[in-house]
Amino acid sequence: MILSASLTCFIALIFALLGVAKILALGPMPELAAHGSFTTAAYRVIGGLELAGAIGVGRRADQTPPRGDMRGPDRLVSRTPRQPLTRSGRLSAATRPVSEPTAGLAD
Structure with missing residues (x-):
């Protein structure tokens, strides 16, 4: 953290x-x-942007980096198995989801 x-x-x-x-x-x-073929005014604008960047970097110096902001969506995407598609863009019959049995729920 100190480094x-x-x-x-x-x-x-x-x-x-x-x-x-x-x-x-x-x-x-x-x-x-x-x-660099810039005018002095354009170079001053670039300097202003550098100064704004320095202020933005300095404001984050005392804060810890975010740890869990994007962790959930990343894990969701990385654990989702790829499902092959047919040429028509539909799921193939082998990977089409099967409905769950509803034994005892219809009574």
């Missing part, structure tokens, strides 16, 4: 620093924007 939180903070810090540098057009950022 993942520290790695998350490191990634957020890198995104934040690069985003702020692009927004403020510091250092070599205007030349890098021209080299």
Whole structure:
């Protein structure tokens, strides 16, 4: 948990620093924007998106990852046996479900 939180903070810090540098057009950022055939305004928008990403990553740093959100549907799909279809798209006779016997229920 400590390793993942520290790695998350490191990634957020890198995104934040690069985003702020692009927004403020510091250092070599205007030349890098021209080299990438971006205008300075477009590069500032990219910096804003990087900063928003850093904020999003930083907000999740103190939370534990979700453990059971998608576990149920995944298990349901992985345990469902495949049923072969005929050319018409219908289930073949060998895999067609058989109705349960209702002995004693009709009385």
